[in-house]
Amino acid sequence: MHWLSTRRAKTVMVLPTLIIYAVFIIVPVFVAIYYSFTDYSGLGKAEFVGIQNYTRMFHDALFLIAFRNTVVVLICSAVFLLAGSFLMALLMNVSFRGNAFFKMVVFAPYVIAPIIIGIIWGYILNPNYGLVNSVLRSLGLDVLAIEWIGGTKWSPLALAIVFTWQVLGFHATIFLSGIKAIPGDIYEACSIDGANAFQRLFYVTIPMLKETFIINIVLIVTGVFKIYELVYQMTGGGPAHQSELLTSYMYFTVFSSRRYGYGMAIAVAILVLSIIGSFSYIKITTRKQRSEA
Amino acid sequence: MKKRNWKKLVGTVCAAAMAASMAGCGNSGSGTEQSESKSDDGITITFAEHVADIETQEPHMMKIIDAFEKSHPGIKVDISGKEVSEHNTQMTLLAGEDKLPDIFWLEQAPAKEFAQNGYLYDLTDVLKDYGINDSLLPGLVNSCTVDGRDYGMPSEVMMVGFFYNKDLFAQAGIDKAPVTYEEFTDAVDKLNAAGITPLTVGAKDNYSIWAFETMLARYGFFEKLDGLLDGSISWNNEDFIHFFEKAEEMRENDTFTKDISNMGYFEAKEQFLGGNAAMFNSGAWDIGEFESSDMASKIGFFWGPTFSDSEYEQEIGIKASGGVYVISAKAAKDPELLDAIMQFWQFYYGPEGTKIIAEDTSALPCSTYDGSIDQKEHPVLGTMIEALNDDWKAVTEPFNSLSSTVAYGFFDATFGVMNGVYTPEEAADYVEGLQSAER
Numbered sequence: 001m002h003w004l005s006t007r008r009a010k011t012v013m014v015l016p017t018l019i020i021y022a023v024f025i026i027v028p029v030f031v032a033i034y035y036s037f038t039d040y041s042g043l044g045k046a047e048f049v050g051i052q053n054y055t056r057m058f059h060d061a062l063f064l065i066a067f068r069n070t071v072v073v074l075i076c077s078a079v080f081l082l083a084g085s086f087l088m089a090l091l092m093n094v095s096f097r098g099n100a101f102f103k104m105v106v107f108a109p110y111v112i113a114p115i116i117i118g119i120i121w122g123y124i125l126n127p128n129y130g131l132v133n134s135v136l137r138s139l140g141l142d143v144l145a146i147e148w149i150g151g152t153k154w155s156p157l158a159l160a161i162v163f164t165w166q167v168l169g170f171h172a173t174i175f176l177s178g179i180k181a182i183p184g185d186i187y188e189a190c191s192i193d194g195a196n197a198f199q200r201l202f203y204v205t206i207p208m209l210k211e212t213f214i215i216n217i218v219l220i221v222t223g224v225f226k227i228y229e230l231v232y233q234m235t236g237g238g239p240a241h242q243s244e245l246l247t248s249y250m251y252f253t254v255f256s257s258r259r260y261g262y263g264m265a266i267a268v269a270i271l272v273l274s275i276i277g278s279f280s281y282i283k284i285t286t287r288k289q290r291s292e293a
Numbered sequence: 294m295k296k297r298n299w300k301k302l303v304g305t306v307c308a309a310a311m312a313a314s315m316a317g318c319g320n321s322g323s324g325t326e327q328s329e330s331k332s333d334d335g336i337t338i339t340f341a342e343h344v345a346d347i348e349t350q351e352p353h354m355m356k357i358i359d360a361f362e363k364s365h366p367g368i369k370v371d372i373s374g375k376e377v378s379e380h381n382t383q384m385t386l387l388a389g390e391d392k393l394p395d396i397f398w399l400e401q402a403p404a405k406e407f408a409q410n411g412y413l414y415d416l417t418d419v420l421k422d423y424g425i426n427d428s429l430l431p432g433l434v435n436s437c438t439v440d441g442r443d444y445g446m447p448s449e450v451m452m453v454g455f456f457y458n459k460d461l462f463a464q465a466g467i468d469k470a471p472v473t474y475e476e477f478t479d480a481v482d483k484l485n486a487a488g489i490t491p492l493t494v495g496a497k498d499n500y501s502i503w504a505f506e507t508m509l510a511r512y513g514f515f516e517k518l519d520g521l522l523d524g525s526i527s528w529n530n531e532d533f534i535h536f537f538e539k540a541e542e543m544r545e546n547d548t549f550t551k552d553i554s555n556m557g558y559f560e561a562k563e564q565f566l567g568g569n570a571a572m573f574n575s576g577a578w579d580i581g582e583f584e585s586s587d588m589a590s591k592i593g594f595f596w597g598p599t600f601s602d603s604e605y606e607q608e609i610g611i612k613a614s615g616g617v618y619v620i621s622a623k624a625a626k627d628p629e630l631l632d633a634i635m636q637f638w639q640f641y642y643g644p645e646g647t648k649i650i651a652e653d654t655s656a657l658p659c660s661t662y663d664g665s666i667d668q669k670e671h672p673v674l675g676t677m678i679e680a681l682n683d684d685w686k687a688v689t690e691p692f693n694s695l696s697s698t699v700a701y702g703f704f705d706a707t708f709g710v711m712n713g714v715y716t717p718e719e720a721a722d723y724v725e726g727l728q729s730a731e732r
Contacts, residue, residue, distance in 0.1 A: 042385045044410035061723075128552045150554035152714060236497040239554040240709030255382040257727075258403075258697040 029271065036265035041258050053265035062241045063266065066249035069156040073245060074224045074277075076160035081220055082213070085168050089175030090201075107169035114166065118233025121162045125149050125234070149235050155243030162230055167223060171216050178212030179205065214285050218278045225274040246270050335367035336633040341384065341397040342374035343616065350374075352581060353654035360649060361640045368633045377500065388412050395624035396634055398448055400616050401693035402700060404437050407619065408444040414625035416443045423635045428642040428660040432687055436614035445617025446638060450657040451690060452677060453503035453576035453611045454596040458588065461489050461571040470595040474539065477598035481548045484571050492543075493550045493570035495558030496711060499704040504574045504597040505540065506611065506691050509703075512536040513605040514691045524732045528725035529718065535602055537717030540710040554712050576615075577657050583673040584655040590672045594680055610680070612687035614659070657681070702727040 003009075036053055040046035057063045092103050109117065124131045125148035133145040148158040182205065190200050224245075231237055231248040241249065247270060254263030344350035351374075358370045373394075375383060381403065387393045393412060407413050420426045420443055426434050429447065437445030457470060462480070465487040471477040484491040495501040512532040520526030543549065550556060550570055558575075565573035566586050583592050599607035618638070625631045640646050642660045650658040651666065655674045668675035692700045706723045709715035715723065 041406065043388055043406050043412070122555075126552070126555055128555075150552065235555075236499075236557070238497055238499070238708070239712035240705050240714040242714055255385065256378065256697070256701050258385070258406075 032264045032267050035261055036268045038261045040260040040264075042254070042260040046261065049261065053262045054269070056262060057265065057269060062244065062249060063246075065242060066244040066246050069159075069243060070224065070246045072156040073160045073163065073227065074221065076157060077163050077224055078217065078220050080160065080164040081168065081171055082216060084164060085171035085216065086175050086209075088168060088172035089179055090205075092172060092176050093179050103169075103173075106172055109166050109168070110170045112166075114229035115233055117162065117166050118230045121158075121165075121230075122149065122234045125158050125162075127151070149243070150239065152239065152242045155235050156245075159227065159230055159234065159243070159245070162234065163224070163227055166230075167220075171219070174216055174219075175209065175212055178209045182208050210285065210289060214282055217281050221277040221281070222274050225270050225277075246273075335369065336630055337369045337371050338396060338630070338634055338637060339394040340370050340372040341380065341394040342372060343377045343380040343398040344374050345376045345379075347372060347374045349582075350578075353650045353656050356649045356653055357641055357646045360645060361637055364640070364645075365633075365636060368636065370637060378498075391623065393621040393623065395630065396618060396620050396637075398616050399445070399619055400697075401437050401445070401614075401690075402695060402697050404445050404617050404619055405439050406697075408437075408439045408442075412622055413444045414620040414622045414631075416446065416620065419631075419635050420446070423639045425635075425638055425642050428647070430659060430661060432612065433614045433659050437617045437619075445614075445619050446642070447614035447659040448616045448618050449614075450577055450659060450681065451611055451613050451615030452657070452681060453507065453574075453690075454594055454680075455492070455504055455572045456565065456575055456579070456583070457572045457593050457595065458565070458568060458570075459591045459593050460588075461568065462593075465489055465571070470593055472595070472599060474598040474600050478542075478546060481543075481546050485547050490550045490564070490570040491548050492572040492574065493556065493561040493564045494553060494574045494711070495556055495561040496549075496553045496708045497555060497557040497560075499701065499708055501558040501561070501574065502692075502704045502707055503576055503611075503690075505707050507597050507609065507688075508539065508600070509533070509536050509691055510609055510611070510688050511600055511605060511607050512603050515688065515694075516605060518694055521728060522732070524729065527721075528728055529721035532603060532605070533721050534717050535600070537707070537710050537715075537720045539598075539600065540707055541717055544711050544713060549711060577677055578615075580657065580673050580677055581655045584671055592673050592676070594673075594676050596680070596685065606686060608685045609688045610683075610685045611690055612681055613689040615690070696731060699724065699728050699731065 004013075035046060037048055037050060038046035039049045039052075088106055092099065092106065096102075123129075125133075127133055127145070127147045127150060130148070132148065136142070136145040146154050148154050186204055186208075187200055190204055195203065226247060227245050228247045228251060231243065231245050232251075235243040237244040237248050237252060241252070244252065246266065250263050250266040250270065253259050253266060257263075342351065342354065348355055354372065358372060362369060374380070380398070381400065384393065384397060384399065384407075385403075388407060388410075399407060404413070408415075425446065430450070433447040433450070435443055436447040437443065461484070462468075462470075465480070465483040467480045467483055471480045481491040512535055517526045517530070517532070521528065550561070550564065556564070561570075561573060562575065562579065562582070564570045566583075566588065568588065583589055596610040620631070620634055624634065644663075647658040647660045647662050648664065650656050651662045651664060655671050657674070657677060666674055666678060691703075695703065702724045706715060706720035709723070710717060710720045
């Protein structure tokens with residue numbers, strides 16, 4: 001019998017993927033790091049400028065606005081998404097007629113191209129003729145008919161809401177698979193011990209989904225740092241770049257403003273921030289779990 | 294032994310992968326070019342345009358290509374288009390990969406950067422040899438030069454300003470197009486009083502700044518240009534502050550459509566053509582679309598307001614070459630392909646192409662045209678030709694004299710003031726920050 005689980009066989013099987021991953025993911029990261037230390041404009045020669053592009057970020061008001069907006073979107077999305085998708089998963093776990101259709105509807109936005117979602121929500125949130133403000137005004141709630149997009153205040157919140165709507169089904173599905181993996185006999189034992197539904201939720205389900213929460217948080221952090229199409233389509237980053245997120249500002253810097261070197265420095269900063277964000281959360285929760293154990 | 298064989302295997306795999314990737318690189322070189330541009334059917338010229346829907350937005354180009362292919366059976370023009378910002382991005386990326394199309398459109402500032410970096414063919418001699426310089430309108434010869442050499446041919450007559458709806462003006466009690474800033478403000482007040490949106494601008498697309506560039510020129514942009522570039526003059530100077538203050542006053546006077554920050558260029562045009570705004574900031578490229586609309590006979594044009602608080606020339610209008618058509622240096626290495634390309638441009642700028650542009654599609658040709666335009670049949674074109682021939686001095690777009698970084702910075706700053714994001718001083722400082730980084 002020939003075993004495929006030998007070290008050599010595994011290596012041979014992994015090698016093609018590893019090569020592709022290295023060529024298309026790892027190498028470009030190093031290329032970006034290289035250009036981030038230059039004044040490259042996308043054409044011609046790249047002159048080495050040291051850490052100038054990195055120090056410029058701290059004085060660039062638009063970068064700081066994009067950073068602030070990204071943090072706002074991250075916090076809002078994390079709150080909306082964790083709560084929303086967890087509750088949605090609990091609902092999806094209940095047996096009722098039409099459950100399969102319900103799951104499909106919840107997941108549907110995730111398979112729509114973000115650019116189309118941007119177009120749809122651009123119309124829905126338009127302050128003048130959008131559906132949301134029209135409904136609010138018709139209900140006499142003019143105070144709530146705010147400038148969702150196009151203004152200087154509320155665009156990050158609007159982006160967080162739309163992002164949440166887009167990926168809610170995906171995160172709910174991850175939670176659902178986590179819930180399904182919890183052994184039924186634990187719930188049975190709890191019920192025998194007299195635990196009610198809330199107690200089962202808070203003392204069994206949530207503690208046993210810690211890993212799932214970590215996965216979702218990491219995916220939310222990395223997801224927020226990748227939002228581009230929604231900004232492009234809903235606000236165009238405007239007015240005057242006030243609604244840019246880091247990724248959309250990086251794109252503007254590279255392709256419209258043609259400051260390739262500076263744009264690559266922003267890209268590297270995004271990479272570092274998302275790694276720090278994800279790893280620090282994992283570290284904190286793992287440490288907490290250990291101390292609890 | 295086993296270990297050695299294993300190393301050999303890994304080495305062979307790596308070598309094969311490298312060889313494959315190198316072969317791939319080789320394929321993207323001249324071998325593929327030959328097969329792409331030449332076949333048994335003749336030569337194919339690849340052409341990249343800056344509009345997404347060429348049939349609608351540049352109908353003259355499609356008609357000229359059809360006519361050219363009929364009269365030159367051995368040559369085909371394979372045209373494709375993308376929206377302007379996507380097009381600009383793609384050209385930069387393709388330049389980096391050395392995969393530029395044979396001919397393509399560029400804004401003037403990037404065209405100069407492309408030329409300086411060796412991506413474009415020096416057209417100086419061929420423009421004379423193929424008689425193109427003789428066909429062009431005098432003001433459009435030498436449209437894009439670097440060190441005295443030509444690198445671009447004009448893609449259009451760049452005329453920008455405000456189109457206005459004569460019916461809505463009459464409805465508001467305005468009897469003629471405003472000339473001075475005071476007349477403009479008065480017109481805005483009357484339009485607002487009549488419940489009509491005065492001016493629609495596609496602020497979401499920051500390139501649609503056009504008429505405001507003319508206003509900047511009226512505050513001495515060209516006179517200050519050398520100083521701006523060498524640092525002896527700051528963007529935060531009294532004249533430019535006055536310019537930004539005018540944009541701020543316009544916002545305070547409710548000059549712009551309420552939803553300006555959510556309004557792109559195309560939505561703004563729709564608003565104007567729907568009779569929902571009295572004025573629209575645009576240029577000559579919209580003539581064809583205006584002509585085919587129901588309100589063609591109602592559309593007038595003016596250059597934008599003149600300012601009494603500026604000591605610089607006021608009777609000026611942007612009447613120059615806009616973006617340019619260029620030939621990639623790589624395509625020009627093949628003499629047969631270059632000849633086919635130049636035959637196409639000779640046709641485009643010659644009598645056949647010019648006739649199609651002027652008569653079939655109601656656009657302004659870049660070449661001299663001997664025919665006559667029926668003003669009743671083409672009212673907007675007639676209006677624009679009248680403006681083109683008036684005695685106001687022709688200037689180029691300020692945008693073309695700046696780097697992309699500073700130019701787009703100026704657009705953002707102006708729209709920032711129009712949106713209420715920046716004060717005039719903040720706007721000027723923002724552009725100065727970008728300019729000073731380049732000095």
